[in-house]
Amino acid sequence: xxxxxxxxxxxxxxxxxxxxxxxxxxxxxxxxxxxxxxxxxxxxxxxxxxxxxxxxxxxxxxxxxxxxxxxxxxxxxxxxxxxxxxxxxxxxxxxxxxxxxxxxxxxxxxxxxxxxxxxxxxxxxxxxxxxxxxxxxxxxxxxxxxxxxxxxxxxxxxxxxxxxxxxxxxxxxxxxxxxxxxxxxxxxxxxxxxxxxxxxxxxxxxxxxxxxxxxxxxxxxxxxxxxxxxxxxxxxxxxxxxxxxxxxxxxxxxxxxxxxxxxxxxxxxxxxxxxxxxxxxxxxxxxxxxxxxxxxxxxxxxxxxxxxxxxxxxxxxxxxxxxxxxxxxxxxxxxxxxxxxxxxxxxxxxxxxxxxxxxxxxxxxxxxxxxxxxxxxxxxxxxxxxxxxxxxxxxxxxxxxxxxxxxxxxxxxxxxxxxxxxxxxxxxxxxxxxxxxxxxxxxxxxxxxxxxxxxxxxxxxxxxxxxxxxxxxxxxxxxxxxxxxxxxxxxxxxxxxxxxxxxxxxxxxxxxxxxxxxxxxxxxxxxxxxxxxxxxxxxxxxxxxxxxxxxxxxxxxxxxxxxxxxxxxxxxxxxxxxxxxxxxxxxxxxxxxxxxxxxxxxxxxxxxxxxxxxxxxxxxxxxxxxxxxxxxxxxxxxxxxxxxxxxxxxxxxxxxxxxxxxxxxxxxxxxxxxxxxxxxxxxxxxxxxxxxxxxxxxxxxxxxxxxxxxxxxxxxxxxxxxxxxxxxxxxxxxxxxxxxxxxxxxxxxxxxxxxxxxxxxxxxxxxxxxxxxxxxxxxxxxxxxxxxxxxxxxxx
Numbered sequence: 109x110x111x112x113x114x115x116x117x118x119x120x121x122x123x124x125x126x127x128x129x130x131x132x133x134x135x136x137x138x139x140x141x142x143x144x145x146x147x148x149x150x151x152x153x154x155x156x157x158x159x160x161x162x163x164x165x166x167x168x169x170x171x172x173x174x175x176x177x178x179x180x181x182x183x184x185x186x187x188x189x190x191x192x193x194x195x196x197x198x199x200x201x202x203x204x205x206x207x208x209x210x211x212x213x214x215x216x217x218x219x220x221x222x223x224x225x226x227x228x229x230x231x232x233x234x235x236x237x238x239x240x241x242x243x244x245x246x247x248x249x250x251x252x253x254x255x256x257x258x259x260x261x262x263x264x265x266x267x268x269x270x271x272x273x274x275x276x277x278x279x280x281x282x283x284x285x286x287x288x289x290x291x292x293x294x295x296x297x298x299x300x301x302x303x304x305x306x307x308x309x310x311x312x313x314x315x316x317x318x319x320x321x322x323x324x325x326x327x328x329x330x331x332x333x334x335x336x337x338x339x340x341x342x343x344x345x346x347x348x349x350x351x352x353x354x355x356x357x358x359x360x361x362x363x364x365x366x367x368x369x370x371x372x373x374x375x376x377x378x379x380x381x382x383x384x385x386x387x388x389x390x391x392x393x394x395x396x397x398x399x400x401x402x403x404x405x406x407x408x409x410x411x412x413x414x415x416x417x418x419x420x421x422x423x424x425x426x427x428x429x430x431x432x433x434x435x436x437x438x439x440x441x442x443x444x445x446x447x448x449x450x451x452x453x454x455x456x457x458x459x460x461x462x463x464x465x466x467x468x469x470x471x472x473x474x475x476x477x478x479x480x481x482x483x484x485x486x487x488x489x490x491x492x493x494x495x496x497x498x499x500x501x502x503x504x505x506x507x508x509x510x511x512x513x514x515x516x517x518x519x520x521x522x523x524x525x526x527x528x529x530x531x532x533x534x535x536x537x538x539x540x541x542x543x544x545x546x547x548x549x550x551x552x553x554x555x556x557x558x559x560x561x562x563x564x565x566x567x568x569x570x571x572x573x574x575x576x577x578x579x580x581x582x583x584x585x586x587x588x589x590x591x592x593x594x595x596x597x598x599x600x601x602x603x604x605x606x607x608x609x610x611x612x613x614x615x616x617x618x619x620x621x622x623x624x625x626x627x628x629x630x631x632x633x634x635x636x637x638x639x640x641x642x643x644x645x646x647x648x649x650x651x652x653x654x655x656x657x658x659x660x661x662x663x664x665x666x667x668x669x670x671x672x673x674x675x676x677x678x679x680x681x682x683x684x685x686x687x688x689x690x691x692x693x694x695x696x697x698x699x700x701x702x703x704x705x706x707x708x709x710x711x712x713x714x715x716x717x718x719x720x721x722x723x724x725x726x727x728x729x730x731x732x733x734x735x736x737x738x739x740x741x742x743x744x745x746x747x748x749x750x751x752x753x754x755x756x757x758x759x760x761x762x763x764x765x766x767x768x769x770x771x772x773x774x775x776x777x778x779x780x781x782x783x784x785x786x787x788x789x790x791x792x793x794x795x796x797x798x799x800x801x802x803x804x805x806x807x808x809x810x811x812x813x814x815x816x817x818x819x820x821x822x823x824x825x826x827x828x829x830x831x832x833x834x835x836x837x838x839x840x841x842x843x844x845x846x847x848x849x850x851x852x853x854x855x856x857x858x859x860x861x862x863x864x865x866x867x868x869x870x871x872x873x874x875x876x877x878x879x880x881x882x883x884x885x886x887x888x889x890x891x892x893x894x895x896x897x898x899x900x901x902x903x904x
Contacts, residue, residue: 117224119213120183121148121159126167129289130182131276132203141196142170148218149189149197158183160207160223163286174212180294181207183225206293228272229297236271239302246309247278253316275301282308360387363401366408373412376568380407403505406512406566411519415526415574419483420451432477433470434614435607439463439598443478450482457555462534462579462592465600466713466830468650471580472530478578479528487518492533497543500552502565512565515552515572526574534591535581546588553577553594601829602649602717604857605836608642609635616655620662629676631665633658636681644691645684647837649717649830661687702808705800707879709792710813710835710843711784712827717834719811721778722789722796729772737777740785747775749818750794753872754801756818761802761884773797788825790816791844794872795879802884810879811835812844820872828852836860842867844875 123145130136140149152159162181164172188200207223214220230236244265251262268274279292288308295301367380383400390397425447429440442461449456463471472488479486494500502513511517518529537546551557558572579595581587603611621627633641641661646653664687665677679687705724710717733751735744754761755768775793777784791814799806813831815823824846833856835843842865850868853861869875877883 117207117210117222119220119222120157121152122177122181122209122212122219122221123148123159123161124172124177124219125161125163127164127286129163129280129286129293130161130184130201130203131280131289131293132182132205133273133276134182134203134280135187136201136203136280138199138201139192139196140199141192144171144216144218146195146197149186149199151218152186153189158185158204160184160209160221161201161203162209162221163290167286173215174209177209178290178293179209180226180290181209181223182293183207183223206296226296230271230299231297232299235299236302239299239306240271240274243274243278243302243306243309246306246313250309250313250316253313253320271302272298275305278305278309282312284308360384363404363408367404370408370410371413372407373568373571376407376412376566379568380404399505403565406516406520409520410516410570411523411525412570413525415524416484418450418454418526420447420481422448422451425481428481429477433474434611435603436470436474436600439474439600442596442598443474443481447481457573460553460555460577460579460595462581462584462587462595462597463600464581464584464597466582466602466649468648468652469600469602470650471600472532475528475530475578475580478576482528482576484576485522485524485527486530487522487527488530488532489514489518490532491545492536493538494536494545495538495540497545497548498564500545500548502563504564505567510565512563513548515561516563516566516570519570519575525571526576528576528578531577531579533581534579535583535586537586546591550590550594553579553591601855602833603651604833604860605639605642606857606859608651608654609638611651612638612642612654612658616651616658620655620659624659624662624666626662626666626669630669630674631662631677631679633661633679634681637679637684640681640684640691641688643837644693645688647693649833657688702805704803704805705796707792707796707799707806708811708840709789710811710831711786711788712830717827717830717832719834719838719840720784720789720792722792723776723778724796724800725774725776726771726800727774728770731769732772734772734774735776736774737780738783739777740783742787743777743785743789746787746790746816747793749816750790750797753794753816753818753820754797761798763801767801773800786825787815787823788813788827790814791822791872791875795875798876798884799880802880804880804882804884806879807842807881809839809841810844811838811840811842812875812879814844814846814849814869814875816872822846822869822872822875824848829855832856832860832864836864841865842878844869844878846870 123140125138128136140146148159160181161184162177165176165178169176183204183206184201185204186199187202188198190198192198206226208226210222210224212219212221247265248262251257251265265274265278268277275292275298279289282289292301292304292308295304364384367377367384372380383404387397387400387404390400422444426440426444429443433440446459463474465471475488476486498513500513500515502516503510512520515529519525519527531549534549537549539545551561552572555573558575560569561572562569584592584597617633618628621631641657642654645657648654661679661684665679668677705726707722709720709722711720712718733748735747739747751773758765758767775796777789791812794816795806795812798804813825815825817823828845828849829852832843832853844867847868847870853866867874867878869878
């Protein structure tokens with residue numbers, strides 16, 4: 109039995125309640141099954157004493173203690189107890205009064221606590237009366253909006269006269285949190301309790317009003333859609349009855365479904381819906397119908413929202429690049445940097461990379477590797493020879509056979525909005541009266557603009573900001589400055605001899621053997637033969653000709669294998685003539701330089717570096733200068749500057765005063781079918797002319813490059829790495845470079861630097877002393893004439 113002590117409260121059994129709050133005056137059915145609760149139920153059944161129902165702070169705790177229970181609870185009686193299974197009861201509880209827990213007095217076999225009952229406080233009767241009116245009014249509105257509650261609930265609320273009981277009853281039946289219900293249970297002052305319940309009712313009322321509004325809108329849209337469907341079905345039936353049904357409606361319905369699945373942008377969806385309405389009112393035999401349908405099919409097929417998920421693994425990316433590309437360290441470093449930043453910031457704008465280098469060095473294949481590393485689709489757009497702006501932006505729909513430009517077409521083919529696009533040969537773009545495609549690319553390759561790229565055919569913006577654009581070019585000069593400014597340029601120089609040998613062994617030979625159904629058990633190429641192929645049969649910056657030459661050798665062996673040969677064939681240097689014919693390249697340095705007036709220069713070309721010979725000869729005449737070999741204006745001016753420098757210093761070289769008036773000079777640069785230009789042949793020109801007029805030959809294994817001035821200074825030039833590699837391929841042993849180009853040697857591989865001797869010069873005199881077989885004999889200049897007379901003293 110409960111023990112009563114007027115000073116210290118009463119001692120009663122405690123039933124912990126999970127995830128709910130029990131209020132006075134309420135009736136609540138619950139199921140119990142915890143051991144302590146079962147023990148308490150059995151004890152109470154025998155004694156008939158009241159129990160205390162207290163809410164748990166955390167419903168997940170199976171064996172709560174004093175700290176896990178709230179301080180305020182409700183006394184109640186077990187009205188009914190039904191056995192549920194082997195262990196468990198279904199109870200019906202009736203709440204009586206509030207109490208405050210003073211402390212637990214027993215924890216086993218069930219909880220008991222000493223509690224003190226709490227009486228309601230009616231401090232302000234008028235305020236309570238007003239609050240009761242508002243609570244009942246708001247409760248009626250809430251019940252009216254909740255269709256799942258019986259209408260009789262409102263009359264039941266109206267019939268409650270006790271204000272405290274009214275607040276408790278409403279709080280007990282509201283769908284709010286345990287903490288909010290406990291806030292009501294803790295309030296002893298009735299007016300405060302009613303105010304709290306009224307706030308909960310107001311909040312519930314606003315939620316219900318908003319919910320009903322949304323529900324009405326959705327039903328309105330559904331009714332509109334159902335009405336359109338019904339009318340369309342009627343129209344279809346009428347057409348079938350008249351014999352006019354042609355399947356067009358079903359086709360348009362299918363197209364409409366595809367447009368919905370395409371997840372168009374709001375602007376694109378508006379245009380598509382308008383065009384679809386036009387098609388429904390148009391006969392299918394009309395030419396306009398075909399144009400409009402094709403237009404909508406492009407909308408449906410484009411990847412407005414479809415994209416691949418980037419898979420960025422820096423270690424795996426580095427391993428993949430090393431496996432597929434030998435050398436090219438600067439480019440691979442930049443790719444890894446991009447991937448690292450992309451991993452840290454997923455919404456970064458893609459950089460516009462432009463890889464510049466000679467043919468065959470792997471620019472396009474690098475783009476494929478980037479796509480493979482990211483797990484993206486790859487698409488290549490060849491821009492070579494493109495001269496029409498519509499190739500980029502598309503044709504307007506007013507033209508017959510109009511189509512979107514190559515950018516939109518590429519997106520459709522790739523099927524995602526974040527592929528890797530390689531814009532190949534961007535330096536080969538041209539223009540005519542149809543427009544300038546390079547200008548059209550300005551918007552495509554600008555990260556600040558390409559998120560609203562507008563194709564003339566679609567006429568709605570398409571977001572290109574997720575596309576990774578990679579442009580390739582052989583040279584940057586033809587690229588317009590505005591387009592160049594939008595791209596980050598990465599230079600890919602030519603390969604060295606050692607790099608070519610490694611690429612051939614690791615990549616080219618295995619690939620060629622596989623493509624021709626051969627294995628290394630049938631054919632092998634020894635080192636001497638491979639070196640001969642690289643030096644004597646190919647002379648290029650890349651490896652395309654090298655692969656073709658190796659293919660020719662393998663094809664020759666394949667013929668023998670097809671005829672029945674089964675033993676291993678090892679290709680030696682002596683076998684190459686049988687498969688490839690005579691050598692295509694040979695060292696012509698010694699033959700060219702065996703007479704005065706011939707010097708070896710170094711040139712940069714779109715195909716990498718190359719050597720060029722400058723030949724000069726003199727003959728009787730009237731002082732003319734003839735320049736041949738398809739020289740550009742800058743190169744011609746270099747020859748004229750070289751001649752002027754020598755004429756000004758004629759006395760130092762022991763030349764007669766009238767030497768230049770009685771001699772014609774002819775300067776020729778062989779390979780006359782190839783245009784040549786640039787200032788870097790200045791040093792070569794002056795060395796050739798000095799050799800000619802002094803009769804001293806130029807050293808056989810020396811090549812040079814550099815721009816000259818009239819005062820005899822040697823200025824820096826570009827393309828040093830390509831020129832050095834070309835010199836090595838041609839058999840040059842010494843190279844004369846401008847002093848200020850010394851810093852550019854860091855790009856030249858160490859093994860190349862070790863095989864060459866470099867001389868750095870500031871003045872033309874230094875270059876002459878190094879290039880000629882012996883320094884030219886110089887005579888002191890004549891004394892200056894008396895003051896007041898003109899002087900032709902050469903510059904110092």
